Amino acid sequence: MHDATHAWTAPIVLLLVLAVPQIVFGLLAGARRVVGAPGPDDNGRAASARPARGAGGVTG
Numbered sequence: 001m002h003d004a005t006h007a008w009t010a011p012i013v014l015l016l017v018l019a020v021p022q023i024v025f026g027l028l029a030g031a032r033r034v035v036g037a038p039g040p041d042d043n044g045r046a047a048s049a050r051p052a053r054g055a056g057g058v059t060g
Helices: 009-029
Strands: none
Touching: none
């Protein structure tokens, strides 16, 4: 690109235009998140932490 424009302005602007979305999406992808976060009626336990009914375990 420098050979075509004989300047560094266009290549650096293109670099920034392409880098900004990558940074934004990278930060979003690396954010701490929990899949299946407990709701207000879950008594603080995640849904995956509850055993399913009749899924092994002790029955009484």
